[in-house]
Amino acid sequence: MSEIEKLKKKVATACRMLFVAGLVDYSGHISVRIPETDRFLINPHPISRASVTSGDILISDLSGALMEGKWKLPSELPMHTRTYRVRQDIQSIAHLHNRMVVVLSMADWPLVPASNTGAFFGPGPIPVYQDPALIHTDEQGDAVARTLGSGEAAILRGHGSIVGGRSIEWTFTACVDLEESAARLYYASVLGPVRHYTDDEVIRVAEGRRQMAVVQKVWDHYVARAELAGLMEGL
Numbered sequence: 001m002s003e004i005e006k007l008k009k010k011v012a013t014a015c016r017m018l019f020v021a022g023l024v025d026y027s028g029h030i031s032v033r034i035p036e037t038d039r040f041l042i043n044p045h046p047i048s049r050a051s052v053t054s055g056d057i058l059i060s061d062l063s064g065a066l067m068e069g070k071w072k073l074p075s076e077l078p079m080h081t082r083t084y085r086v087r088q089d090i091q092s093i094a095h096l097h098n099r100m101v102v103v104l105s106m107a108d109w110p111l112v113p114a115s116n117t118g119a120f121f122g123p124g125p126i127p128v129y130q131d132p133a134l135i136h137t138d139e140q141g142d143a144v145a146r147t148l149g150s151g152e153a154a155i156l157r158g159h160g161s162i163v164g165g166r167s168i169e170w171t172f173t174a175c176v177d178l179e180e181s182a183a184r185l186y187y188a189s190v191l192g193p194v195r196h197y198t199d200d201e202v203i204r205v206a207e208g209r210r211q212m213a214v215v216q217k218v219w220d221h222y223v224a225r226a227e228l229a230g231l232m233e234g235l
């Protein structure tokens with residue numbers, strides 16, 4: 001199997017696992033750069049995230065032109081193209097419609113580290129892009145990239161989030177931790193005032209959590225979960 005074919009399979013696998021994790025519904029996407037090119041792989045607009053295959057995965061360039069594939073590119077592609085242009089360190093980007101992150105944004109509740117999953121993103125609240133409109137233009141994509149700044153996640157108010165990382169496995173794990181962080185924060189808030197982590201606590205927890213072995217462990221766990229759910233056949 002060629003390197004491109006292996007990457008296509010990873011994108012399709014990640015897509016199905018994001019569905020298993022409840023982080024995408026009928027929409028949402030994940031992309032990964034093709035190393036040493038200005039192109040990236042991404043799942044297509046019309047195909048269910050629960051059944052996408054390697055053969056469905058598309059290749060886009062950084063202007064948003066379809067370079068290979070038989071389907072329409074996702075309508076919110078500018079989130080990927082405009083972020084890749086300004087963040088050379090990011091190799092993979094996901095756009096989620098993640099429920100608990102959206103719920104907190106609806107109440108203007110800052111997503112701050114208050115549990116170990118929240119520590120993944122470092123000290124401080126996750127930045128919020130305030131316009132709930134879908135990201136269809138380069139100007140909107142630039143604005144989302146500016147909100148992301150030098151971080152690995154940004155919340156799109158009432159809509160979802162964008163997550164970027166150094167590999168597709170890294171981005172997938174960050175997606176899982178972002179949503180779990182929001183869910184834990186919400187549940188704790190029902191009980192009373194939430195005790196946030198100090199910056200020192202965040203940094204010390206992140207040291208353990210942001211290791212490649214942990215990232216791979218999360219990826220492997222979700223592969224197993226998707227297999228159990230019967231969602232890994234025909235990739």
Ligand SMILES: [Zn+2]
Pocket residue numbers: 027028076095096097134159160
């Ligand atoms: Zn969206």
